Amino acid sequence: MAVGTELVVCTTCRLPGADPQAPRDGARLSDALTAHGVAHRRQECLSACANGCAVVFRGTGRWTYVQGRIDPDLHLNDLISMYHAFAATPDGIVPWRTRPEVIRKNTIARIPPFDFQDQES
Numbered sequence: 001m002a003v004g005t006e007l008v009v010c011t012t013c014r015l016p017g018a019d020p021q022a023p024r025d026g027a028r029l030s031d032a033l034t035a036h037g038v039a040h041r042r043q044e045c046l047s048a049c050a051n052g053c054a055v056v057f058r059g060t061g062r063w064t065y066v067q068g069r070i071d072p073d074l075h076l077n078d079l080i081s082m083y084h085a086f087a088a089t090p091d092g093i094v095p096w097r098t099r100p101e102v103i104r105k106n107t108i109a110r111i112p113p114f115d116f117q118d119q120e121s
């Protein structure tokens with residue numbers, strides 16, 4: 001994990017239409033990240049349940065991104081590359097065109113850092 005950033009994974013998410021008897025997809029995502037040596041934090045429910053699997057990128061002085069629709073069987077490499085790109089920025093803003101498609105299409109929210117500059121149109 002990069003200094004000053006962290007990846008938070010909801011461990012209780014299920015993908016849309018998932019078998020309720022099957023292991024939680026969010027827990028599987030967390031386990032897959034661990035197997036790939038990606039440090040992260042585990043949290044039950046991020047209140048984005050309809051958009052599972054949900055994760056958060058956050059860090060000191062950076063924008064926070066809430067991401068949904070991460071399928072551990074399809075998007076693990078996209079998630080890892082996006083997290084590394086996020087951690088490499090000073091402000092958390094990864095150029096839109098360089099974000100993996102699943103990230104571009106499934107950002108639930110972006111939240112400014114604590115001491116951001118107001119922007120008005």
Ligand code: FES
Pocket residue numbers: 010011012013014026044045046047048049050052054
């Ligand atoms: S169960 Fe994952 S956001 Fe609610």
